[in-house]
Amino acid sequence: MNKDLSKENTSLQEKLARMQAWMKREVEAQIVSIGKKRALKESVKQNAFLIGDEMEEIITEKILLFFSDISLIDLSSDIITNISQSEIQYYFLIHGHKIAPLSITIGYQKVLEALVEDCIVSGFRKFAQKKDIFKKKSGKDALESALSLVIEKWYSLSIGRLYHVLSHIKNNDVQLPYQDVFYKYLEKHDSLKKTLLSKKFLLQLETVVESEVFSTKRHTWNITKKEVALVRKICLWNLSEKNCLMYKLFKTQQII
Numbered sequence: 001m002n003k004d005l006s007k008e009n010t011s012l013q014e015k016l017a018r019m020q021a022w023m024k025r026e027v028e029a030q031i032v033s034i035g036k037k038r039a040l041k042e043s044v045k046q047n048a049f050l051i052g053d054e055m056e057e058i059i060t061e062k063i064l065l066f067f068s069d070i071s072l073i074d075l076s077s078d079i080i081t082n083i084s085q086s087e088i089q090y091y092f093l094i095h096g097h098k099i100a101p102l103s104i105t106i107g108y109q110k111v112l113e114a115l116v117e118d119c120i121v122s123g124f125r126k127f128a129q130k131k132d133i134f135k136k137k138s139g140k141d142a143l144e145s146a147l148s149l150v151i152e153k154w155y156s157l158s159i160g161r162l163y164h165v166l167s168h169i170k171n172n173d174v175q176l177p178y179q180d181v182f183y184k185y186l187e188k189h190d191s192l193k194k195t196l197l198s199k200k201f202l203l204q205l206e207t208v209v210e211s212e213v214f215s216t217k218r219h220t221w222n223i224t225k226k227e228v229a230l231v232r233k234i235c236l237w238n239l240s241e242k243n244c245l246m247y248k249l250f251k252t253q254q255i256i
Contacts, residue, residue, distance in 0.1 A: 059087050066239045070250050079114055082107040083236070083246075090232060093225060101223040108235045109214045112159055115249040120192070121150060121157050127185045128178075143168075147178035159214055163205045170197050192252050204234045204245050 063083055086107030093099040128151045143164055149155040165182055168174050174183045186193040195201060208214065213231050217223050237244035 055091070056088060059091065060084060062239050063087065066236075066242070067247070067250060079111050082110045086232075087236075087239070090228065093228065100221070101225060101228045102218065102221055104228050105213050105218070105223055105231055108231055109159070109218070111246060112208075112214075112235065112249070113156055115246065115253075116159065116162055117156055119249050119253045120162070120196070123189070124182060124185045125151050125154070127188070128181045131181055131184075141176055144176045144178045147182065151178070159205065160209045163202070163209045166196055166202060166205070170202060195248055195252050200243065201245070201248060208234055208245070 063080065086104045089099050089104045089107075093101065093104065143161060146155070146157065146161045147165065150157050165179055168179055169183050169186065174180050186196065208231060211217075211227055211230060213223055213227050217227070232238070233244075235244060235246050237247075242248075
């Protein structure tokens, strides 16, 4: 009996390894193809680009290497594609090509918002729905109203709203019902709570929010190259240091 189970486990592990290898090849191919097409559309003079297939592959490999200790199964192809697209366009930008900074930051914003939904909000929503929270009134508080829509209408939670609710919890200033449910959800997930309420994480989140790159400046197209570099550093830390927002959120997905 034990031998049969051992053989079955070995077979399953071999199948998983083959599947992960296949997924890696598929992700790499998709990144190069989609990233190249989208990035080229941003160029006024496409033939002026100095980047070729070799550089695209280097960027792709760098992204995959950075997240190498995270299962490919947990990495949405859309998320990886958005990171790749922004990274390729950032390369173009710093090498003097005409790339709209907004086209880069939108990619980072999409990734962060997807991670917030997958790693935080989806679990919080299920938790809140079991707490009969719908009978509570959100009143005129903007943050309470936003959280009620997240739960009842399946709205997304913006980076700014996330920062404000975490700040309330960090400062022991939770007085309203929806924020209280969010606090209780984090209490149920200690590792997630430690990550989201850590001083470094909150400081990084605050810096992104106060830059207004994902809010006011996105709508006015008033984003500078310096601000792109700042947001990139906080989100990805130049794909060199894993003490960044995206990597931390990716890791929480595997802990919960």
